[in-house]
Amino acid sequence: MDKHNSSELLNSDFSLSKNASSDSLDSDSKSSSLNSKHGQDSSHVLGDIQLLDGEKVMGVARDVTYLCPYSGPSRGVLKVTNYQLHFRPTEATALQTTLSVPLGVVSRIEKVGGASSKGENSYGIEVFCKDMRNLRFAHKQENHSRRGIFEKLQQLAFPLSHRLPLFAFSYSESFPEDGWHVYEPITELRRMGVNNDMWRITRINDKYEICDSYPSVWAVPAAANDDLLRSVAAFRSRGRIPVLAWIHPSSQATITRCSQPLVGVSGKRSREDERYIQLIMDANAQAHKLFIMDARPSANAIANKAKGGGYESEDAYQNAELVFLDIHNIHVMRESLRKLKELCFPQIDQTRWFSGIEASCWLKHIKCILAGAVRIVDKVENHKTSVLVHCSDGWDRTAQLTALAMLMLDPYYRTLRGFEVLIEKEWLSFGHKFQLRIGHGDERHSDADRSPVFVQWVDCVWQLQQQFPTAFEFTERLLITIVDHLYSCRFGTFLFNTERERVKEEVKSKTVSLWSYINSRQDLYLNPLYWGPSSFGATTPPSPYSRPQIVLVPVASLRIIKLWKALYCRWNPTMRQQDPIYQRTRELVALRAQLEAAAAAAAGEYAQRHHRMALTPPRVASPHHV
Amino acid sequence: MNEKKVFHNFKSYINEALLNNGDKNGSIQELKPKLLNGELVVGAAHSVVLLTPLSERDSGRFGSLFVTNYKLSFVPLETSQYDEYGQKNHLLGTFDVPLTGVGALWLTDGGPQRRRRLLPYADMPGKVKGLQVICKNMKVMTFSFANSPIGNGRKVAMALIHHAFPKRHDLLFAFEYREPYYPTLPSDLNMFQRPGDWKRELERCECPHWRITCINGTSDAFMLTAGETLIVPSSVLDYNLMESARHFRSGRVPIWVWGRPEGAALLRSGELLPTEQSATAESVLLEQVRRSHPKLSPPRVLYLCGAGGAAPSPHAPHAPHAPPALPALHSLLASHKKLADLCTPTTLPNFWLQDSQYYSILDSSRWLRYVANCLAFADDAASHLMSNITVVLQEGDGVDYCAVVSCLTQLLIDPYFRTISGFQSLIQKEWIALGHPFCDRLGLPRPGPGKEAPAQAPVFLLFLDCTWQLLQQFPAAFQFTDTYLVTLWDCVHNHLFDTFLFNCPRDRDLAVSKNFTPRPVWDWGEQFSEQDKALFYNPLYMINKPIPMTAQRLSMPAVSWRNSRPADDTERLRPCCSVGGVELWALCYERWLPPLDTPHAGRLHFHLHHCRLRAQIQQLTDKLSSLSIMNNRHSNGDEDATESFRIPAVSRFYPFSLNRYDNVTRNLDSMQVSLIDASQLLDSQSLLNAPD
Structure with missing residues (x-):
């Protein structure tokens, strides 16, 4: 019985602790998953675009370089929807430069450089955000490659200035509680x-x-x-x-x-x-x-x-x-x-x-x-x-x-x-x-x-x-x-x-x-x-x-x-905080909960057995007491 | 509101003086300090008022002030239950300071506003109305002698200045202390005193290409500030070492301190002397170091104080992205002084004035920049070691920043050093055995004839501060807590213990041969109760991993409960080494500032909650095992016992703040019994750790 118990513990604890850590890994310090639906793992935010209910892709620009200030330039595809600006790097190794920024945070958008600007990545657009960051994109210096996406961005990031509704009026996800x-x-x-x-x-x-x-x-x-x-x-x-x-x-x-x-x-x-x-x-x-x-x-x-x-x-x-x-x-x-x-x-x-x-x-x-x-x-x-x-x-x-x-x-x-x-x-x-x-x-x-x-x-x-x-x-x-x-x-x-x-x-x-x-x-x-x-x-x-x-x-x-x-x-x-303290706490709480459950189950089993064998009256009858 | 309560505990001395002038004088004379075996009173003042620090009005406690050959001791007239710190020291009371902990003395004319520095060996004015003691751990005590019998103030100040700054090393109280000592050091603590101790470390690290040499213990010794045992490349001959030592400052040739089974090793050395042959001598030794690497990869030299003295050797071109060089010792001292000024405001207006320029003062002290730079060097060294490249640290005499960076590097890579025993062994190895000159750096008198005034600098504090930063960034990676680190820093100034009392092992051996009894500070039971020691243990440590044992070799895969990645990579800590990522160590530097201390605040609450969780888990596990063996007695009684783990309300700087709540200790007691030995908790995990 002892053995049985422990292996059960082991299994259930694996899942418990996994939950605890994946919940808190992306929490506590980093940005919360802005664009993901709840319950989706944070890893889904990297890579492909996740559309919300009521969200539509409105513009795409290929061959754009995102000039990430931390991991350097990264080539990829820039998409604009009625809710977000999304950048997906082409290189699988550069997935950390994936961007998914709600257009609501955009404060202003500016063109950088002209068709005749010299130097690599000097021609493009810069997005200034309300949440303490700026994003620089570089476009190819031919055929006014940035014009389309720039105009789309202007329009969708500032809908009120263009007599358009805010995204909140298109968003239609439903939640259990109102x-x-x-x-x-x-x-x-x-x-x-x-x-x-x-x-x-x-x-x-x-x-x-x-x-x-x-x-x-x-x-x-x-x-x-x-x-x-x-x-x-x-x-x-x-x-x-x-x-x-x-x-x-x-x-x-x-x-x-x-x-x-x-x-x-x-x-x-x-x-x-x-x-x-x-x-x-x-x-x-x-x-x-x-x-x-x-x-x-x-x-x-x-x-x-x-x-x-x-x-x-x-x-x-x-x-x-x-x-x-x-x-x-x-x-x-x-x-x-x-x-x-x-x-x-x-x-x-x-x-x-x-x-x-x-x-x-x-x-x-x-x-x-x-x-x-x-x-x-x-x-x-x-x-x-x-x-x-x-x-x-x-x-x-x-x-x-x-x-x-x-x-x-x-x-x-x-x-x-x-x-x-x-x-x-x-x-x-x-x-x-x-x-x-x-x-x-x-x-x-x-x-x-x-x-x-x-x-x-x-x-x-x-x-x-x-x-x-x-x-x-x-x-x-x-x-x-x-x-x-x-x-x-x-x-x-x-x-x-x-x-x-x-x-x-x-x-x-x-x-x-x-x-x-x-x-x-x-x-x-x-x-x-x-x-x-x-x-x-x-x-x-x-x-x-x-x-x-x-x-x-x-x-x-x-x-x-x-x-x-x-x-x-x-x-x-x-x-970023290296190891959020809450993660450990959640692990401990999960372990306690699991031990409580195991103790309750064991107590129940124990009581039942005693009852059957009619040795002593079941004194630890209810698992609720545990 | 609770601040108010504190003030009520103190009486305005002005009223007190009026009331008690006549009848209480008699009893004041009878106050006596608690004395240790061998301790003598050398000066006393009565009817002294200890002023409440940073209070709005002049209030304080009545009592007598004593100077003994061990400590400065204030004995209050009326004792109260609030007179104790959360942490109780068997050797020192709440109002006691060991003499070596006395930093600076100021004369105050009745109030803390007007003050004048009192220097050792300076003339004492005829009348001393008030005395302010700034301790090395940043505690400030201000005494007023306004009500004392005439001459008492001067007498006690004289005694203090005479005994707190002795001229000879053997005048320190450690040489007078008569209490017998029965060592009870933990068995897994490696003191690095004998060749066997170093052999153990070499075996633990599994480094076969290195050998132990004891030549430094013979008459051919060339590295006088280090112990007798050194570890060097196996291919190098003792004769070569002696030859090369002439070209290094203090004879500090590169010596091994740590290594990986894969081959990379960590070495420390002093700077090269500007002799003609020095560069050649260095390259010869570095070549031997290279040959000690199984892959024969050349070592990387990190110049901690810049490439200054040494010409870049062909083996190790100066890295382009090396962290900024660490400051000269006098700059570090100046930096610490500014930090201390920031943390020891003596009046409330001054406190708020500093508050308004807090960050610019902090910036001008540069202390946190130095902390960040040390971490950056350690991170750099750790990265090289992880890519299996041997690292040679080089700095001045090889006894200051070498120790800091070397220790930090090992903390980043080797989980063993993150246990309490491991950390203590690490200090024994890097600071004690390899001879960090504690006397000189702490400003104690030098044993033996000193030539020039040695450089004073808080290098060890810098190391503790860096370690605390790691604790902050990795709250579950260390077995010890910030309470432990702060206590350790306090103990550096308690010269009853020999650990931090000598410049090098040679001086200690010499003293022992003259009947000196060494008492390592690691025998924590000498000072603290089990309950206080429990606060040294981090309840979050190793929740899901087994505790690394001394015996465990590095290459043995750490049995990881959750993930099966190679132990090396998961165990390596990658700290944030930017100035933006480091914080001021408030518990250590600002704990004596009452305006900051609030009940229910502070990080210790994390500690207490986690302790409770672990205690509950422990209890559930016990219950589970008792149920599973059908033990009737156990399963009946304590269904609701978990409820008994109440969390006491403590204030921000607990256990270094005065105890305001009577029930705190009792609650702590009930909770932490099971936490004394964190390895006990493994029992609760053993179910989970069992392989399927």
């Missing part, structure tokens, strides 16, 4: 205990008439009537009035979010706005104070007065304390990431690496955002005081701060589904302008509205994951997948600017949600080391310190904040 149901605003508010004595749900914005960039459902102080809400909307930039983002389950301290007040140079006041803020403060019985966290540097806030905006004066708002969090605007962040890209792609300059990181200021911005979120968490958690967060319009820095603070405060958002809810709620429903910031299908690559605000927030989440490796149910693979599909235009999730536009364009019925895709293969994204409330079970731990941590307080110091190489340097094959 990700559009992940977030239901009422359910989420109920989870937080709203309606309650102090907060009520209102549908005053059902037709998006009060505020066209807000969702249709809000939670506001119960004492505020609809007339008050309308008057407050008139005093807040773009009608974005303070509404509830999160409420503390025990202290009732809240995080609310809004846009700047329309104070202007003359220092206008609004009785209604002041009263409304007082109501938010009164909704929390624990404190007689409210913190207004203005995400901007104070100089920027003052400058905004000239444009009719500004900030709350502490004279007008009794018991409110105003704090500036010194986070810079979208233009500064765009420039910072551009510098970082120069540093990370294509080659890493050994002598300029650290000074370059400092000069880009990217990590300093990350530090500012983390520090701001920590201040919010400190007020809410430790001082039981409510916090109102805003910046200028309340859809960039505000979303970063509230979503990050909520992630630190509430373990629910650190689960896979909770994280999806968080993005749907704080980013999508509250109108972060994804279309403007990313520029889906739009050829105006130098548009000043573009900015990596959301990517920067994902980076902050990654920093949290790094600092608290067991606090998240998902791994960095989920974050990278989200960033990939932020650009890819394969799913409807990140299209358009506001909930109103998405409803108008019937996104939910005409496109697939990114969450459908992710939730269909959750196992790829789960953190085997997760140690949260759900993984812990019902038993009370012996001491509060061995309980999973509820509130995360990261250290906002550059000594701890790291550059996310797995995202920014991922195209460089030498920079």
Whole structure:
């Protein structure tokens, strides 16, 4: 019997461990399989083109050379579909230069060299991508060989500039779960205990008439009537009035979010706005104070007065304390990431690496955002005081701060589904302008509205994951997948600017949600080391310190904040993590599961035998106990 | 929030002073340090305040400060349960520093803001109000004598400066320590002391074309800084060696340290002296090295410090893509000093100021660049060895970077050295037996008459740092953990042990002949409990491969559970050697910075979770075997015992941070009993490893 057992173990373990490793080999550090359907092995990405449902090949160019910055020039065939740019090398030995890039990541396309350019590979096209890389192709210098493919690329990469639909509207793959149901605003508010004595749900914005960039459902102080809400909307930039983002389950301290007040140079006041803020403060019985966290540097806030905006004066708002969090605007962040890209792609300059990181200021911005979120968490958690967060319009820095603070405060958002809810709620429903910031299908690559605000927030989440490796149910693979599909235009999730536009364009019925895709293969994204409330079970731990941590307080110091190489340097094959730790963990977990099963089976067999022989009563009857 | 808790444990000394001036003075006088056998108190100050590092306000602990011939010891007036580090040292308390661990002393006038460097043998001012001790492991301790009896501060500072920087080697405490020593070294540890030890290594590597010579132990010795045993090409005569040695710095002719059964070998040598015949002498020896290769392939010489001294020999033209040369020792020291400045901020404003220029300071220190370059050299050497080309490392006196690169190369290629025993054997071989001048490099007094001031440089730390980078990049490839490496670095500064106490084996032998008792640091039980030692073992190591044994020969195919590729190729680590791929070793350098230490954070959680998984697996395996032999007693009891493996919450720098949670150790204890010997875990694997 012993022998029988062990050989069985051996066999099943072979398959188990294979799964574990093939799952994680392409995960954790590299790009997730952008174009593959889930379940397909990553090796399929190499070589032949894999068409998605609804994808069509629109153009082919033969005899093209891809100038790979790492493995050198490689000849092959370039194909363009309505979704991707695909390059297949002719040489079987050069398969690692296979490219499959969703056209959504293309930021601009340029012709390089002319028909009379001298030198090898000097004539061709260059594709600049939003995901930190550039692709160079060389064509033969005869018969305008690049013209056809260049025009196709222009047209398909920037469909909106050519009056064509985005690929998400053609994509038709179906998944077992519909990700559009992940977030239901009422359910989420109920989870937080709203309606309650102090907060009520209102549908005053059902037709998006009060505020066209807000969702249709809000939670506001119960004492505020609809007339008050309308008057407050008139005093807040773009009608974005303070509404509830999160409420503390025990202290009732809240995080609310809004846009700047329309104070202007003359220092206008609004009785209604002041009263409304007082109501938010009164909704929390624990404190007689409210913190207004203005995400901007104070100089920027003052400058905004000239444009009719500004900030709350502490004279007008009794018991409110105003704090500036010194986070810079979208233009500064765009420039910072551009510098970082120069540093990370294509080659890493050994002598300029650290000074370059400092000069880009990217990590300093990350530090500012983390520090701001920590201040919010400190007020809410430790001082039981409510916090109102805003910046200028309340859809960039505000979303970063509230979503990050909520992630630190509430373990629910650190689960896979909770994280999806968080993005749907704080980013999508509250109108972060994804279309403007990313520029889906739009050829105006130098548009000043573009900015990596959301990517920067994902980076902050990654920093949290790094600092608290067991606090998240998902791994960095989920974050990278989200960033990939932020650009890819394969799913409807990140299209358009506001909930109103998405409803108008019937996104939910005409496109697939990114969450459908992710939730269909959750196992790829789960953190085997997760140690949260759900993984812990019902038993009370012996001491509060061995309980999973509820509130995360990261250290906002550059000594701890790291550059996310797995995202920014991922195209460089030498920079990949050699042996992702999760792979080993998954192997251990698989081994444990298998031993558990074997033990259960053996116990069952043992019990049965005892039963048959009627020697002793079967004391280990049920395998569930094992 | 938890930061707050820490502050509450400390009392503001100002209030304390007011309260206790009268009645507690008596008890303060009675505080005594724990003394070892042979240890004597040589200076003391009472009513001293140990200031809390990097706190917003001046707060601290009351107590007495002692200087003994072994350590600097602060004894707090009131002990608390939070006074212990996760790792407890039997020889040193929380507030103790061995005297050789004292790096720099600063006089502070009451507060850490205004300070002045106190140099050894310099004049002591009449009044000492405060003293700041910067340890070699980057810990900072600041004492205030504002409440002490007059003259106490000066007295203790005098004693410290006198005893922490002794003029003679035999004044070190290792020569005074009277505790008897009963060695319990593991049997698979190769100390490389006797010819037989080297023979074992030669046999393990299966290199028949090399021979052992003991000429260096005779009166004809030519390589005075190395041990008596050397391994050289079998075709070379001792006479030739002695002749050629005249042309190499420190007589460092190329000597064998490692080899492959296929024929390629790894050799170390010093640079050539600018004598007329030196190039000829080198080519003659390299020719012998070539003949020791079964395929007669010519060796490749890697010039670690650039081709500087040596003219490129016809055998080994300088490689065009060689990594950048490693720095001169004084540049390495300067680099480490900048790194230390970055990691030892003394005030909170200074901490945040450094934070705002963190990367430019890090860049200007160049430390990580040197780390990357060492890795690049090792990767280069490993590539040659894997393509069966013999590699000769050449550098200065052949005792510094040669050791670093040679060790790293062997770590990359030979899995045996990635075990704890293997790693310790590797250090014995490359650093101890082949004579890295630890005294000189660590700034200890030289045994015997020293001529010029020898170069001080943290070469060994550079090696540990490089090893840590490999641990980072290959989390499952090493049996030891970063806790082990950090502990090892701490022990380098504990001069109770002889391992890092001498410049060369000759000096050690001389001391032993004068009744000195050598205590190898590898006897970890001298310092740590089983529970602390458990943290040295990596739970991820060799999950699915058998542990390489000393006895196992290189050519024996490693029985691989999953894949059947040739052992060589799978065992070779290919590290990322770019500056972009290396990281600052935070656990070692930044563990004393309280603002960075947060509960529930840090990589140790990986360790704990994996330990729990392995413990559960072990338990399930036991259960399975007990079920299969129909053992009734075992199968009844502990169905839910897996639940007992709770994961303790630890903070980022555990076990080097102060213990804030009483239950941590207990939990660790219950989990790690089965992890002490990782080979035990093979039992759980034996089912799986069994051939079908």
